[in-house]
Amino acid sequence: MQTTAVVIGAGHAGLAMSRRLCERSIDHVVLERGQVANSWRTQRWPSLRLLTPNWQTRLPGHPYAGDDPDGFMPVADVVATITGYARLIGAPVRTATTVHAVRATPRGFAVQAGDDLLRAQAVVLATGACGRPAIPDAAGAIPPSVTTVTPFAYRGPGQLPDGGVLVVGASATGVQLADEIHRSGRPVTLAAGEHVRLPRSYRGRDIFWWLEATGLLAERYDQIDDLTRARHLPSPQLTGTPAADITDLNMLTAQGVRVTGRLGRITGGTAQFSGSLANICALADLKMNRFLTRADQWATEHGLDDQLPPPHRFAPTRVDPRTPLQLDLTSGEITTVLWATGFRPDHSWLDIPVRDRAGRIRHDGGVVTGAPGLYLLGLPVLRSRASTYIHAAAADTQALASHLHSFLSRRR
Numbered sequence: 108m109q110t111t112a113v114v115i116g117a118g119h120a121g122l123a124m125s126r127r128l129c130e131r132s133i134d135h136v137v138l139e140r141g142q143v144a145n146s147w148r149t150q151r152w153p154s155l156r157l158l159t160p161n162w163q164t165r166l167p168g169h170p171y172a173g174d175d176p177d178g179f180m181p182v183a184d185v186v187a188t189i190t191g192y193a194r195l196i197g198a199p200v201r202t203a204t205t206v207h208a209v210r211a212t213p214r215g216f217a218v219q220a221g222d223d224l225l226r227a228q229a230v231v232l233a234t235g236a237c238g239r240p241a242i243p244d245a246a247g248a249i250p251p252s253v254t255t256v257t258p259f260a261y262r263g264p265g266q267l268p269d270g271g272v273l274v275v276g277a278s279a280t281g282v283q284l285a286d287e288i289h290r291s292g293r294p295v296t297l298a299a300g301e302h303v304r305l306p307r308s309y310r311g312r313d314i315f316w317w318l319e320a321t322g323l324l325a326e327r328y329d330q331i332d333d334l335t336r337a338r339h340l341p342s343p344q345l346t347g348t349p350a351a352d353i354t355d356l357n358m359l360t361a362q363g364v365r366v367t368g369r370l371g372r373i374t375g376g377t378a379q380f381s382g383s384l385a386n387i388c389a390l391a392d393l394k395m396n397r398f399l400t401r402a403d404q405w406a407t408e409h410g411l412d413d414q415l416p417p418p419h420r421f422a423p424t425r426v427d428p429r430t431p432l433q434l435d436l437t438s439g440e441i442t443t444v445l446w447a448t449g450f451r452p453d454h455s456w457l458d459i460p461v462r463d464r465a466g467r468i469r470h471d472g473g474v475v476t477g478a479p480g481l482y483l484l485g486l487p488v489l490r491s492r493a494s495t496y497i498h499a500a501a502a503d504t505q506a507l508a509s510h511l512h513s514f515l516s517r518r519r
């Protein structure tokens with residue numbers, strides 16, 4: 108089959124791109140290995156809610172129209188939103204169609220999807236930033252008596268064996284799951300590496316309101332000093348519920364979660380944790396306060412001080428100096444290790460030499476380097492800091508569809 112463009116992946120980003128291609132009358136097809144919104148159907152745990160507020164969950168031509176703009180969508184609503192969007196825009200999606208290989212050809216690209224071979228002049232990789240859980244090498248040394256779980260497989264505390272749980276990673280996933288598992292009555296140890304601490308709300312406004320208002324989310328990828336670092340920043344310690352004003356290490360410690368340092372090596376069944384937790388927490392506090400200062404300055408500059416509650420600061424993170432730096436995983440105290448150590452994209456089927464030494468696809472704001480006609484979508488800080496979040500698909504697809512359109516015009 109011959110088409111002008113192939114979009115791989117029918118998450119919100121692939122669908123937004125489909126809409127942009129339709130706007131430009133570019134003939135295309137969207138290939139999806141599962142159903143529309145497959146990641147949200149199959150790779151998210153049931154209690155998850157978006158940590159971005161509903162008003163921000165907007166897609167091109169499709170603002171949030173529900174009656175709870177300040178709420179946080181559960182997974183089922185995210186699926187319904189994305190599925191409804193696919194219907195609304197009449198996206199040409201072929202479901203149950205897994206792409207196994209993409210190759211460059213003299214006239215464009217060959218996309219192998221099952222027995223079908225599609226030929227196209229342009230290909231958009233919209234298969235998401237979170238195609239597989241990132242698991243540290245130490246996982247190989249976990250004693251066989253301990254159950255290990257990734258967020259993809261986690262369905263709730265009831266699925267875990269009785270006993271203590273070591274949650275590795277204290278970003279959004281780690282703090283949310285540590286909280287949920289601890290509430291179920293299991294003792295939880297949380298190994299915290301570098302993290303981003305932010306309050307759910309500040310001076311009466313949701314933190315995402317501040318992130319948008321101050322212009323932080325709009326910062327472009329080519330204006331960020333350390334782009335590689337920005338692209339690898341962990342997700343903020345937030346929960347999608349206004350009830351939890353702050354889901355930080357202080358709150359977890361107060362509940363009885365034992366917080367320790369970053370997991371290092373596991374030798375002879377003993378897990379070793381970094382002793383730098385206090386420094387890491389001090390840095391996270393510093394960065395949070397730096398952002399709150401920026402927010403306060405912005406409020407003053409915009410004459411909002413009279414309309415908002417006064418500025419304030421949150422208590423510094425308390426670190427218990429008695430926290431153990433090692434844990435014997437063979438003692439029976441810990442029966443489960445949960446890897447909340449992040450996610451990685453999976454482009455293993457891309458058969459075009461466009462990767463750097465670290466195996467990452469080289470690109471300039473989503474325009475893949477060295478492969479004209481190849482585009483990337485849905486990765487953190489792809490074109491701006493907002494690219495990490497759903498709503499940025501509007502701007503990102505606008506820019507990339509425009510580039511793709513010019514590319515096709517030049518070829519003609």
Ligand SMILES: Cc1cc2nc3c(=O)[nH]c(=O)nc-3n(C[C@H](O)[C@H](O)[C@H](O)COP(=O)(O)OP(=O)(O)OC[C@H]3O[C@@H](n4cnc5c(N)ncnc54)[C@H](O)[C@@H]3O)c2cc1C
Pocket residue numbers: 115116117118119120121138139140141142143144145146147151155156157158159204205206207233234235236237280450456484485486495496497498
């Ligand atoms: C736990 C978690 C919580 C998050 N919370 C938020 C939040 O609160 N707010 C927010 O804005 N963002 C959030 N995100 C980020 C957001 O989900 C991602 O940015 C978004 O899912 C990426 O959308 P996407 O369309 O790029 O990819 P996805 O939604 O992952 O869609 C990619 C699609 O590609 C398909 N696919 C993959 N490989 C192939 C293949 N070989 N062939 C065919 N199809 C393929 C997949 O089945 C999938 O349907 C969260 C992410 C995670 C993991």
